Amino acid sequence: MTRMLDVQGYNPRTGAPVGPAVAASTAEEVDRAANAAAATFPVWSGLPAQRRAEVLDALADALDATAGELVAVADAETALGETRLRNEVGRTTGQLRMFADLLRRGRHVEAIISPADPAAGRPDVRRMLHPIGPVAVFSASNFPMAFSVAGGDTASALAAGCPVVVKAHEGHPQTSVLVARTLGQALAGAGLPTEILGLVHGFDAGGALVRHPAVRAVGFTGSLRGGRALADLAAARPDPIPFYGELGSVNPVVVLPGAARTRATEIAAEYAGSLTLGAGQFCTNPGLLFVPDDADLLAALADAVRSTSAGPMLSKRMRDSYVDVTARMAGDALHPLAEGAAADGAWAVAPQVWRLDLATFAARVDTLTEEVFGPAGLVVSYSTVDDLLPVLSRLDGSLTGSVHAADDEPDAAAAVGAALRPLVGRLIYNGWPTGVAVCWAMHHGGPWPASTSALHTSVGGTALRRWQVPVAYQGWPQDLLPAELRDDNPLGIPRTVQD
Amino acid sequence: MTRMLDVQGYNPRTGAPVGPAVAASTAEEVDRAANAAAATFPVWSGLPAQRRAEVLDALADALDATAGELVAVADAETALGETRLRNEVGRTTGQLRMFADLLRRGRHVEAIISPADPAAGRPDVRRMLHPIGPVAVFSASNFPMAFSVAGGDTASALAAGCPVVVKAHEGHPQTSVLVARTLGQALAGAGLPTEILGLVHGFDAGGALVRHPAVRAVGFTGSLRGGRALADLAAARPDPIPFYGELGSVNPVVVLPGAARTRATEIAAEYAGSLTLGAGQFCTNPGLLFVPDDADLLAALADAVRSTSAGPMLSKRMRDSYVDVTARMAGDALHPLAEGAAADGAWAVAPQVWRLDLATFAARVDTLTEEVFGPAGLVVSYSTVDDLLPVLSRLDGSLTGSVHAADDEPDAAAAVGAALRPLVGRLIYNGWPTGVAVCWAMHHGGPWPASTSALHTSVGGTALRRWQVPVAYQGWPQDLLPAELRDDNPLGIPRTVQD
Numbered sequence: 001m002t003r004m005l006d007v008q009g010y011n012p013r014t015g016a017p018v019g020p021a022v023a024a025s026t027a028e029e030v031d032r033a034a035n036a037a038a039a040t041f042p043v044w045s046g047l048p049a050q051r052r053a054e055v056l057d058a059l060a061d062a063l064d065a066t067a068g069e070l071v072a073v074a075d076a077e078t079a080l081g082e083t084r085l086r087n088e089v090g091r092t093t094g095q096l097r098m099f100a101d102l103l104r105r106g107r108h109v110e111a112i113i114s115p116a117d118p119a120a121g122r123p124d125v126r127r128m129l130h131p132i133g134p135v136a137v138f139s140a141s142n143f144p145m146a147f148s149v150a151g152g153d154t155a156s157a158l159a160a161g162c163p164v165v166v167k168a169h170e171g172h173p174q175t176s177v178l179v180a181r182t183l184g185q186a187l188a189g190a191g192l193p194t195e196i197l198g199l200v201h202g203f204d205a206g207g208a209l210v211r212h213p214a215v216r217a218v219g220f221t222g223s224l225r226g227g228r229a230l231a232d233l234a235a236a237r238p239d240p241i242p243f244y245g246e247l248g249s250v251n252p253v254v255v256l257p258g259a260a261r262t263r264a265t266e267i268a269a270e271y272a273g274s275l276t277l278g279a280g281q282f283c284t285n286p287g288l289l290f291v292p293d294d295a296d297l298l299a300a301l302a303d304a305v306r307s308t309s310a311g312p313m314l315s316k317r318m319r320d321s322y323v324d325v326t327a328r329m330a331g332d333a334l335h336p337l338a339e340g341a342a343a344d345g346a347w348a349v350a351p352q353v354w355r356l357d358l359a360t361f362a363a364r365v366d367t368l369t370e371e372v373f374g375p376a377g378l379v380v381s382y383s384t385v386d387d388l389l390p391v392l393s394r395l396d397g398s399l400t401g402s403v404h405a406a407d408d409e410p411d412a413a414a415a416v417g418a419a420l421r422p423l424v425g426r427l428i429y430n431g432w433p434t435g436v437a438v439c440w441a442m443h444h445g446g447p448w449p450a451s452t453s454a455l456h457t458s459v460g461g462t463a464l465r466r467w468q469v470p471v472a473y474q475g476w477p478q479d480l481l482p483a484e485l486r487d488d489n490p491l492g493i494p495r496t497v498q499d
Numbered sequence: 500m501t502r503m504l505d506v507q508g509y510n511p512r513t514g515a516p517v518g519p520a521v522a523a524s525t526a527e528e529v530d531r532a533a534n535a536a537a538a539t540f541p542v543w544s545g546l547p548a549q550r551r552a553e554v555l556d557a558l559a560d561a562l563d564a565t566a567g568e569l570v571a572v573a574d575a576e577t578a579l580g581e582t583r584l585r586n587e588v589g590r591t592t593g594q595l596r597m598f599a600d601l602l603r604r605g606r607h608v609e610a611i612i613s614p615a616d617p618a619a620g621r622p623d624v625r626r627m628l629h630p631i632g633p634v635a636v637f638s639a640s641n642f643p644m645a646f647s648v649a650g651g652d653t654a655s656a657l658a659a660g661c662p663v664v665v666k667a668h669e670g671h672p673q674t675s676v677l678v679a680r681t682l683g684q685a686l687a688g689a690g691l692p693t694e695i696l697g698l699v700h701g702f703d704a705g706g707a708l709v710r711h712p713a714v715r716a717v718g719f720t721g722s723l724r725g726g727r728a729l730a731d732l733a734a735a736r737p738d739p740i741p742f743y744g745e746l747g748s749v750n751p752v753v754v755l756p757g758a759a760r761t762r763a764t765e766i767a768a769e770y771a772g773s774l775t776l777g778a779g780q781f782c783t784n785p786g787l788l789f790v791p792d793d794a795d796l797l798a799a800l801a802d803a804v805r806s807t808s809a810g811p812m813l814s815k816r817m818r819d820s821y822v823d824v825t826a827r828m829a830g831d832a833l834h835p836l837a838e839g840a841a842a843d844g845a846w847a848v849a850p851q852v853w854r855l856d857l858a859t860f861a862a863r864v865d866t867l868t869e870e871v872f873g874p875a876g877l878v879v880s881y882s883t884v885d886d887l888l889p890v891l892s893r894l895d896g897s898l899t900g901s902v903h904a905a906d907d908e909p910d911a912a913a914a915v916g917a918a919l920r921p922l923v924g925r926l927i928y929n930g931w932p933t934g935v936a937v938c939w940a941m942h943h944g945g946p947w948p949a950s951t952s953a954l955h956t957s958v959g960g961t962a963l964r965r966w967q968v969p970v971a972y973q974g975w976p977q978d979l980l981p982a983e984l985r986d987d988n989p990l991g992i993p994r995t996v997q998d
């Protein structure tokens with residue numbers, strides 16, 4: 001058996017290796033991890049929801065207790081900084097606790113009861129959701145905690161009752177190993193098999209995982225190219241499985257004339273902050289800003305961008321790609337609006353913003369709307385909102401769309417909202433797309449290429465539905481029904497009853 | 500432009516053509532129908548739900564008013580008989596009215612509200628479902644009403660606010676044209692564009708529809724081969740779209756020893772009835788019956804099957820296929836249990852049931868569990884429930900699984916239910932799989948190959964979710980929010996509020 005290439009993490013500040021290389025998983029190891037996860041499915045899915053909630057809380061506690069070490073390792077591998085990474089640990093454990101809370105309330109069951117109607121010849125039918133089976137999760141580069149080993153896909157799948165095998169991101173192998181070890185110890189401490197959460201490494205392991213017969217669904221956050229390749233693998237299986245990928249997004253933001261007039265400086269500062277946060281390495285980065293042709297606002301934007309500096313990008317490959325793409329844009333006769341500074345660090349890059357008018361943008365909309373990973377943005381100036389609306393409708397799908405409006409322009413805000421709504425999964429008013437609140441109502445997804453399934457979300461209370469299948473029980477006697485569906489509702493969960 | 504082959508319906512009783520041939524749609528016609536449907540999307544989706552409900556009721560009324568003519572044409576093209584077809588019209592219009600009722604109650608919105616939590620830095624986030632866009636629906640052969648032009652996929656998509664283009668089934672073109680005309684007149688009568696419901700014909704039109712850029716999702720009921728080919732087309736688009744296909748199912752039924760002892764004659768008669776209903780042309784046909792090795796029950800089953808007769812199958816191709824497959828099974832050293840009679844009619848076939856023991860079945864489970872379309876069944880006899888359980892777990896996914904139990908064998912019923920549950924979408928107790936009640940809690944789907952998405956259903960109150968996408972509104976002022984999400988809940992719809 002030949003060993004595949006090992007996985008080595010690097011420090012984006014120095015370019016030096018972080019810790020030892022992690023061995024890429026062999027095909028046999030992937031097979032073993034998937035089968036071991038499948039073997040735990042009856043145990044994990046068979047626990048009462050209250051007990052699964054306790055375990056999720058224990059996983060959160062274990063991560064919180066390891067936060068210092070986690071932040072140090074993740075910072076070495078990603079250079080995202082201690083403040084951001086501390087917050088990200090909190091977000092990750094908060095997410096686990098939110099799902100635990102939803103389990104305790106029975107909000108994951110979606111029970112619907114249609115009592116028998118003998119007059120209409122209708123039998124008693126009761127529907128609830130059950131876990132789908134083992135889930136494969138692909139970690140993202142840009143969230144070493146919140147979209148990685150213990151991230152939203154893992155948390156929601158575990159909450160649903162599904163064991164998980166994570167394919168670690170190559171960018172932070174040591175962080176991944178540490179998170180997996182922490183979770184494994186917490187599972188063992190709860191008297192459960194550690195194989196409920198498996199971890200594999202390396203490019204080839206990813207494809208093997210998607211093709212593995214025991215895997216019943218896939219969650220993915222990453223690039224359009226990688227995601228599409230894996231989605232195609234999932235669709236081409238003898239038994240196709242659902243693939244939930246979040247792939248790419250330019251996140252249009254529209255500033256209306258009244259907002260520009262009354263809040264130019266504030267908007268400019270917020271834009272520059274959102275664009276360069278985390279070196280622009282967010283799927284919700286505001287890549288496309290539409291502004292009125294207003295000299296004051298454009299000047300304020302240029303000033304704000306010039307005052308930014310961006311830290312190192314996550315990998316040399318990403319840095320090189322950013323440099324290539326921005327050089328191509330510069331060579332592409334785009335007019336620079338402003339440039340920020342590159343902070344210290346081997347892979348640091350300078351924020352870059354170009355400016356063009358609406359007509360020029362409209363003529364080149366297909367080539368100018370691909371996501372640029374990093375702190376680069378286009379500012380498109382328009383004359384009137386009426387000119388802008390048809391151009392907005394030509395944009396590809398995005399995770400978010402935002403409108404900045406003054407109180408006295410509700411019609412324009414409504415019109416821009418209506419134009420953006422079919423293109424996005426989240427519609428923001430007087431706010432910025434970066435920062436995805438983990439709450440019941442959040443939706444993080446959108447039309448292709450934002451996500452592979454516009455119907456489902458990777459963040460929020462309904463994220464666990466991706467890992468659940470409905471089952472209808474017809475004619476079952478009370479004492480053989482799952483507790484969730486019995487007339488006496490012993491768990492006290494919310495249910496819909498047909499009347 | 501060359502014309503493709505026309506579509507000709509035939510009378511299964513005589514083999515003679517029914518009415519004139521219908522022209523197969525050209526690529527241009529498919530393009531026009533899809534674009535015309537897309538053009539109606541703002542109008543149809545923009546109607547208040549109450550108004551869409553009125554229109555659905557009007558569609559149901561129009562079909563009821565045309566029932567006599569519909570039944571006559573459908574009977575000529577399918578030979579399913581007047582009683583069954585009258586019931587099917589009622590089921591179809593009942594389904595439209597059920598969705599109208601759900602719209603009036605606001606049960607299609609799935610509103611979730613997470614109020615702002617300034618202490619946690621959380622903005623106000625409010626989520627609801629919106630229609631996805633134009634939907635392509637593929638009619639089934641075996642339900643000329645309930646799974647065809649006005650069937651469940653169309654009804655749920657229209658309810659969701661999506662225009663529909665139906666690809667008519669080749670087996671009943673005249674019925675399809677009549678239903679589409681009836682619905683078109685009702686839409687026009689409601690002052691709406693008739694292109695909200697388009698109709699195309701012919702094999703090539705189907706592929707063109709799935710590939711069409713304006714089509715945002717597909718509903719399909721039909722064969723495994725045809726469904727897989729179209730699902731692959733949907734997944735291979737530049738922008739993959741969801742494909743909801745219901746493809747094939749053997750619907751295992753387990754008779755427990757106590758039930759066999761106390762209800763042998765009744766079970767045998769019900770089995771023979773369910774197996775041969777509609778000439779066995781149901782996706783819920785009980786193709787696989789597991790019984791204890793009980794001589795009385797086996798004799799009763801043989802008697803019951805011998806007393807059946809099956810009407811003509813829907814098409815010559817289906818009849819020929821049934822004859823081929825059953826001949827192969829007979830030549831395959833299967834032991835015949837009993838044979839029924841072929842009723843009158845050109846394409847009538849004889850019900851056929853084979854018997855084998857559990858060990859033989861277990862050794863050949865992969866080849867013996869493909870769906871046979873028509874009134875053919877396998878009866879597998881087992882010695883003990885403990886022997887049976889591991890064999891059940893090796894079955895492919897099905898739409899349904901059923902258990903027949905006496906009151907004094909709850910443990911065995913629970914064990915068989917637990918073994919079948921992961922394999923099926925509906926679990927039936929002391930009942931038969933044929934007959935799918937249209938009610939809020941119904942689920943009609945199951946693991947591959949029963950359906951392409953085990954997560955979604957083609958029947959029941961949640962069927963319209965297939966055609967809806969979530970959108971989260973962040974930070975929007977009250978007067979710019981959709982009515983469904985405003986604090987005062989002016990529509991009085993059910994909503995979930997995070998506390």
